[in-house]
Amino acid sequence: MARIVxxxxxxxxxxxxxxRNVAARVKGEVDRGHEVxxxxxxxxxxxxxxxxxxxxxxxxxxxxxxxxxxAAGEQITSGLLAIALQALGVPARSWLGxxxxxxxxxxxxxxxxxxxxxxxxxxxxxxxxVAVIPGFQGMSEDGRITTLGRGGxxxxxxAVAAAIKAERCDIYTDVDGVYTTDPRIVPKARKLGKxxxxxxxxxxxxxxxxxxxxxxxxxxxxxxxxxxxxSFDDSKDDDGHRGTLIVGDDEIEEDKMERxxxxxxxxxxxxxxxxLLSVPDRPGAVAxxxxxxxxxxxxxxxxxxxxxxxxxxTDVTFTVPRAELTRALDVLETQQATIGHAxxxxxxxxxxxSVVGVGMRSHAGVAAAMFKALADRGIxxxxxxxxxxxxxxxxxxxFVELAVRVLHTxxxxxxxxxxx
Amino acid sequence: MARIVxxxxxxxxxxxxxxRNVAARVKGEVDRGHEVxxxxxxxxxxxxxxxxxxxxxxxxxxxxxxxxxxAAGEQITSGLLAIALQALGVPARSWLGxxxxxxxxxxxxxxxxxxxxxxxxxxxxxxxxVAVIPGFQGMSEDGRITTLGRGGxxxxxxAVAAAIKAERCDIYTDVDGVYTTDPRIVPKARKLGKxxxxxxxxxxxxxxxxxxxxxxxxxxxxxxxxxxxxSFDDSKDDDGHRGTLIVGDDEIEEDKMERxxxxxxxxxxxxxxxxLLSVPDRPGAVAxxxxxxxxxxxxxxxxxxxxxxxxxxTDVTFTVPRAELTRALDVLETQQATIGHAxxxxxxxxxxxSVVGVGMRSHAGVAAAMFKALADRGIxxxxxxxxxxxxxxxxxxxFVELAVRVLHTxxxxxxxxxxx
Numbered sequence: 032m033a034r035i036v037x038x039x040x041x042x043x044x045x046x047x048x049x050x051r052n053v054a055a056r057v058k059g060e061v062d063r064g065h066e067v068x069x070x071x072x073x074x075x076x077x078x079x080x081x082x083x084x085x086x087x088x089x090x091x092x093x094x095x096x097x098x099x100x101x102a103a104g105e106q107i108t109s110g111l112l113a114i115a116l117q118a119l120g121v122p123a124r125s126w127l128g129x130x131x132x133x134x135x136x137x138x139x140x141x142x143x144x145x146x147x148x149x150x151x152x153x154x155x156x157x158x159x160x161v162a163v164i165p166g167f168q169g170m171s172e173d174g175r176i177t178t179l180g181r182g183g184x185x186x187x188x189x190a191v192a193a194a195i196k197a198e199r200c201d202i203y204t205d206v207d208g209v210y211t212t213d214p215r216i217v218p219k220a221r222k223l224g225k226x227x228x229x230x231x232x233x234x235x236x237x238x239x240x241x242x243x244x245x246x247x248x249x250x251x252x253x254x255x256x257x258x259x260x261x262s263f264d265d266s267k268d269d270d271g272h273r274g275t276l277i278v279g280d281d282e283i284e285e286d287k288m289e290r291x292x293x294x295x296x297x298x299x300x301x302x303x304x305x306x307l308l309s310v311p312d313r314p315g316a317v318a319x320x321x322x323x324x325x326x327x328x329x330x331x332x333x334x335x336x337x338x339x340x341x342x343x344x345t346d347v348t349f350t351v352p353r354a355e356l357t358r359a360l361d362v363l364e365t366q367q368a369t370i371g372h373a374x375x376x377x378x379x380x381x382x383x384x385s386v387v388g389v390g391m392r393s394h395a396g397v398a399a400a401m402f403k404a405l406a407d408r409g410i411x412x413x414x415x416x417x418x419x420x421x422x423x424x425x426x427x428x429x430f431v432e433l434a435v436r437v438l439h440t441x442x443x444x445x446x447x448x449x450x451x
Numbered sequence: 452m453a454r455i456v457x458x459x460x461x462x463x464x465x466x467x468x469x470x471r472n473v474a475a476r477v478k479g480e481v482d483r484g485h486e487v488x489x490x491x492x493x494x495x496x497x498x499x500x501x502x503x504x505x506x507x508x509x510x511x512x513x514x515x516x517x518x519x520x521x522a523a524g525e526q527i528t529s530g531l532l533a534i535a536l537q538a539l540g541v542p543a544r545s546w547l548g549x550x551x552x553x554x555x556x557x558x559x560x561x562x563x564x565x566x567x568x569x570x571x572x573x574x575x576x577x578x579x580x581v582a583v584i585p586g587f588q589g590m591s592e593d594g595r596i597t598t599l600g601r602g603g604x605x606x607x608x609x610a611v612a613a614a615i616k617a618e619r620c621d622i623y624t625d626v627d628g629v630y631t632t633d634p635r636i637v638p639k640a641r642k643l644g645k646x647x648x649x650x651x652x653x654x655x656x657x658x659x660x661x662x663x664x665x666x667x668x669x670x671x672x673x674x675x676x677x678x679x680x681x682s683f684d685d686s687k688d689d690d691g692h693r694g695t696l697i698v699g700d701d702e703i704e705e706d707k708m709e710r711x712x713x714x715x716x717x718x719x720x721x722x723x724x725x726x727l728l729s730v731p732d733r734p735g736a737v738a739x740x741x742x743x744x745x746x747x748x749x750x751x752x753x754x755x756x757x758x759x760x761x762x763x764x765t766d767v768t769f770t771v772p773r774a775e776l777t778r779a780l781d782v783l784e785t786q787q788a789t790i791g792h793a794x795x796x797x798x799x800x801x802x803x804x805s806v807v808g809v810g811m812r813s814h815a816g817v818a819a820a821m822f823k824a825l826a827d828r829g830i831x832x833x834x835x836x837x838x839x840x841x842x843x844x845x846x847x848x849x850f851v852e853l854a855v856r857v858l859h860t861x862x863x864x865x866x867x868x869x870x871x
Contacts, residue, residue: 047504047507047508050508051508081527084467084527084531085530085531085534087467088467088470088471088531088534088535088538089534089535089537089538091538092534092537092538093533093534093537095544096530096531096533096534096537096544096545097530097534098530099526099527099529099530099533099545099547100526100527100530100531100534102526103523103524103526103527104523106519106520106522106523106526107501107504107519107520107523109519110505110516110517110518110519110520111504111505111508111516111520113513113516113519114505114508114509114512114513114516114517114520115508115509117509117512117513117516118508118509118511124515124516125516125519127519127596129549130594130595174550175550176547
């Protein structure tokens with residue numbers, strides 16, 4: 032008997048038929064003698080619908096009220112899954128964010144989980160009841176509903192798993208694991224059996240879209256073993272396992288020899304590029320740009336600074352999620368006098384391509400190989416950043432698929448015989 | 452300056468354009484210097500969608516989880532209206548049922564409001580903030596979400612108005628007031644300027660459908676002045692008023708002389724007639740029929756008993772909502788031995804016509820006039836019941852429109868020159 036958390040994404044919860052399927056999976060784990068807590072997303076499309084309502088109501092909507100609106104999606108699926116479980120004879124009840132409570136800070140619309148009291152969930156489990164918990168939502172100190180930002184349900188699941196000291200957090204989604212790259216782009220992409228938290232962080236943050244970045248960071252911090260697997264497909268790989276396990280470096284160490292230099296390649300079309308022209312080149316200049324953006328809760332990703340030829344000013348380029356571009360431009364306009372830049376350019380027709388792998392740490396030449404492979408196909412690189420286990424470039428959105436395929440082959444990731 | 456509650460129904464909240472229209476109406480009252488609390492319904496169609504999800508998930512759904520699901524509809528519109536108000540520069544925030552809290556009993560899915568703490572709403576109003584409150588929902592003593600039953604938002608609005616001692620509770624809907632009868636049947640129907648709580652109760656319960664019956668009962672008990680008016684049409688009547696005021700007898704008294712004997716005529720096609728043949732005529736016989744029906748939650752309306760010519764048995768006729776007819780017949784069949792009736796007849800092709808008016812109390816002959824008017828047109832009366840301010844008859848469904856028109860003219864209710 033083990034304690035496990037099962038988390039189901041929006042595709043798995045899209046409609047009553049699928050929710051019934053989820054209930055059957057949960058019953059399966061209960062029947063195996065496990066104590067189960069379930070974390071659910073809203074039905075696929077529902078959060079978008081609610082977000083669009085807010086935007087339509089006012090482009091500069093109050094994040095507190097936005098949270099009231101969008102948290103409803105997971106509230107609905109929680110109640111429905113509890114009903115579906117009861118219909119299968121499995122005792123279950125929903126516990127909303129404010130009922131547990133899942134305490135967060137007051138960064139409405141992108142709140143961070145503080146503490147989850149494990150007592151209620153533990154008591155429910157002890158009497159054989161499945162606790163159904165809406166992902167994505169919590170409660171601020173003021174007693175108002177908060178949400179964790181898009182994709183936040185994964186983070187909720189990992190946080191619950193940490194709180195109740197679960198043996199494993201199973202994230203059920205519409206893919207059967209983490210791949211070397213998007214199989215829709217590269218049919219020869221391979222499913223990975225295990226990846227490290229760090230690799231997953233880089234893959235997720237650059238758009239692998241399997242797991243929310245924050246959830247992986249939290250899993251790493253709390254040492255929660257996470258498994259990503261399919262809600263729809265029960266097939267096992269050659270080792271008899273399902274999905275992809277995301278674990279610490281220590282668990283990877285043993286099969287290190289067999290691992291590729293590069294673990295995966297990710298593409299992200301959800302970015303927008305912003306360039307501030309002729310920012311005066313003085314100490315603290317960059318802080319005047321990024322402090323107000325951070326205060327506006329705008330997620331800046333890549334930052335590239337090029338000193339201009341006159342040596343007195345500099346162009347600063349960075350990327351933000353496309354959804355936050357308008358707000359970012361607003362912030363920059365109000366700060367124009369402080370920053371002192373001559374102008375702003377922005378471009379939404381860009382994409383970020385990243386190659387990721389812990390093997391990179393001990394190997395030189397990974398970045399150079401990337402630049403060469405792209406140059407050989409005439410793909411222009413607009414910006415570059417690197418980290419210990421990742422190299423990312425910004426390119427024209429039109430070349431995304433070509434770039435990913437070229438790199439997948441260049442790093443020897445193609446499966447030998449068949450499409451995955 | 453006055454305190455007022457404004458309530459907007461599902462049609463008024465159906466989509467962001469309409470929610471913006473609602474926000475503008477609220478702003479109008481704020482600009483006139485009023486302190487305003489707003490109670491909102493879910494978008495039209497949304498509650499049906501959520502109810503259907505629950506039914507699909509399990510026909511025997513848990514009412515506690517049903518409430519978690521369906522309460523989401525009003526949560527969404529509350530947040531959206533707060534956003535729309537802020538966009539117009541009106542300070543506003545949503546207060547969910549569990550946040551105020553609106554305490555109810557634990558009759559999940561059909562809960563009754565106990566107490567509403569006026570302190571929070573009062574404090575919000577005092578600092579010039581509009582409190583936006585989702586209708587239909589509350590919180591049980593166990594800290595779980597409850598809902599009040601369909602149409603419950605009207606009741607929420609009246610309860611909030613009573614709690615904050617509002618001068619008036621304005622119910623905005625898709626009609627511009629209460630009419631002498633359905634204007635689709637009688638083009639000469641007139642909008643009523645004022646009706647009493649009791650008249651409204653009779654009109655609502657027999658199918659006027661403008662306000663939920665429970666809300667009128669609560670308004671009468673708490674002496675809340677209610678006004679029904681249109682969200683879409685700003686036209687005023689000859690006296691410069693909008694809508695219909697629902698008030699106590701005392702407020703009617705002053706213009707009593709000008710009032711018609713009959714206030715309105717209602718038709719209800721949603722009834723089915725059941726007749727039990729030859730029920731043994733002994734003490735307690737009627738209880739053996741209606742106790743099990745009540746225990747089966749079947750809403751019996753009219754009851755008519757005719758002693759048969761032999762003096763030993765009696766035919767008992769009553770009406771139930773058509774949707775409950777099958778269940779009612781089931782109950783009667785299982786109780787046949789106890790009741791001892793010789794047979795059951797039922798008829799769904801019937802309708803109930805009621806004439807309503809407080810003036811009836813002091814005037815004889817209202818019922819007689821009704822019977823004569825119907826007889827003159829050859830309309831057969833199948834059953835009759837009367838109350839202090841109402842006379843109802845059951846007739847063949849085919850004659851509903853004719854009966855209503857005939858009675859509207861007979862009681863002098865036709866507008867003189869034009870269609871209303």
